Amino acid sequence: MDIRSFGEANVRPEIYTLPWDKLAALEGFGEKSIINLQAAIEASKRQPLNRLIYGLGIRYVGETTAKTC
Numbered sequence: 001m002d003i004r005s006f007g008e009a010n011v012r013p014e015i016y017t018l019p020w021d022k023l024a025a026l027e028g029f030g031e032k033s034i035i036n037l038q039a040a041i042e043a044s045k046r047q048p049l050n051r052l053i054y055g056l057g058i059r060y061v062g063e064t065t066a067k068t069c
Helices: 031-044 051-056 065-069
Strands: none
Touching: 051 065
16 A cells, blocks of 8 residues: 555554554654554555455556456
8 A cells, every 4th residue: 555664574564543642652663653654544544455465465467457357
């Protein structure tokens, strides 16, 4: 979903319902990091549908195929 500053090692299914107060208690997540992450997650919600389809990693569905769906 093109979320900057959020690597694959951090991804969880509940990415859009993260508890921000609990995240602040984790090592490596300062106030600035959390603000940037919140902004990136909100921006990811406005991605076009073809980016979501491509991002799902469906076999044989590349960027071009996703755009035609």
